[in-house]
Amino acid sequence: xxxxxxxxxxxxxxxxxxxxxxxxxxxxxxxxxxxxxxxxxxxxxxxxxxxxxxxxxxxxxxxxxxxxxxxxxxxxxxxxxxxxxxxxxxxxxxxxxx
Numbered sequence: 001x002x003x004x005x006x007x008x009x010x011x012x013x014x015x016x017x018x019x020x021x022x023x024x025x026x027x028x029x030x031x032x033x034x035x036x037x038x039x040x041x042x043x044x045x046x047x048x049x050x051x052x053x054x055x056x057x058x059x060x061x062x063x064x065x066x067x068x069x070x071x072x073x074x075x076x077x078x079x080x081x082x083x084x085x086x087x088x089x090x091x092x093x094x095x096x097x098x
Contacts (some may be wrong), residue, residue, distance in 0.1 A: 015068035015075060020044040022063050028052070039089060040082040042067060042074065049074050057084065 020061040024041040037052040042065070049067075051074040059065050059080040075085040 015070065017066050017068050017077075018044060019064055019065055020049075022057075022059055022061055022065060023048065025056075025061055040076075042076070042088075043059040043094065046094055048092050048094055049088055050092075051076075051088050053084060053086040058082070 016049045019024045020042045022040055023043045026039045028037045028039055029035070030037070037054070039050055039052050040057060042049045042051065044067075047083070057065075057076060057077075058080045063079065065079075068075045069088070070085070072088050073085045074088050075083050
């Protein structure tokens with residue numbers, strides 16, 4: 001899997017914050033063997049995002065987190081209150097719940 005990691009500083013942009021749940025975490029090693037990506041799946045109300053972070057978030061699976069989407073990046077506020085951004089790898093609509 002080829003991923004491009006994007007780490008952005010937490011700036012003072014006005015973000016449209018919402019809440020979601022981390023539903024999976026996967027650690028991927030690049031072909032060069034020197035780089036690792038932490039791919040998180042985050043389920044929101046209508047969509048699930050997969051984003052690749054350069055380092056693990058301080059949040060476990062099934063944790064509710066605050067996040068915002070900014071074009072092709074996902075900004076997550078982890079449990080220590082720090083906001084970290086990563087490239088969105090995939091975005092999938094959620095099936096309606098019955």
